[in-house]
Amino acid sequence: MADSDQMTEPISDSDRLIAVLQACFTELSQKQDERTERLHRAVEALQPQPPVTDKKTAFWNSYMKLADEHDKEFQQKYSTDLDTALIFAGLFSAVSSAFIIQIQPLLPSPAPIIMVAVLSLLYISLFTTLLAALLAVLGKQWVMYYQAAGSRGTIEQRGLERQRKLDGLRKWKFDTVLQAFPLLLQLALLLHCPCIDFA
Structure with a gap:
């Protein structure tokens, strides 16, 4: 009985x-x-991922942000100025060339000194205009070269490259050179004005 009770x-x-x-x-x-x-x-x-908080990376991030703002204003200002100078130089050199072509055949063989002086002023005016145009083209290339700074490498390498080019612009007095364009064009215009009566 006991055994049967224990059976599962x-x-x-x-x-x-x-x-x-x-x-x-x-x-x-x-x-x-x-x-x-x-x-x-x-x-x-x-x-x-959360931004890296080391001081070096934070510095270069801030630098590049400010540099981008500066470079955008720089490019807008000087590109517009150089484009204007090139257009004016092109038109004015065409006018000066037309005056020279019109006056030169009228010179008698023993040319009076006044006529030689007028023709000389026209040639100087044309040369000054073409010099301003040449410098404006070089200025455009300079600006484009500067804008290409910092397109490759780490943020530190890009920042250093951009700063090197900015230091080069300052060393070579880029602002002063660009301010000379309007003066050259004004000089060419002043040299041309006395010659209008002889055309």
Whole structure:
């Protein structure tokens, strides 16, 4: 009797099914937790990293931001000035050439001194205009070369390259040279004015 009481009752099919389902559910739950963890890590990897806070990088970031603002104003100012100088020089050199072509055939063989002086002033005016045009073209190339600074390398390398070119502009008195263009064109105009009466 005692032995028969200690015998275990057989497990029913429904209990087996419940046990299997619980095992499956536990396994699915573990896999789901693993997938959730992987998904969280992937999302964190895609999020933007916080900016680097070391002083060197912060300095170059600030430098390049201010440099970009300065260079944008620099490019707008000098490109417009140089374009205007080139247009004026082109038109004025055409006018000066027309005056020279009109006056030179009228010179008698023993040319009076006044006529020689007028023709000389016209040639000097034309030369001054062409010199201003040449310098304006060189100025445009200089500005384009400067604008190409800092297009490659790390932010520090780009900043150093840009600063080197800015120091070069200052060393070669770029502002002073550009301010000479209007003076050259005004000089050419002043030399040309006395010659109008002889055309």
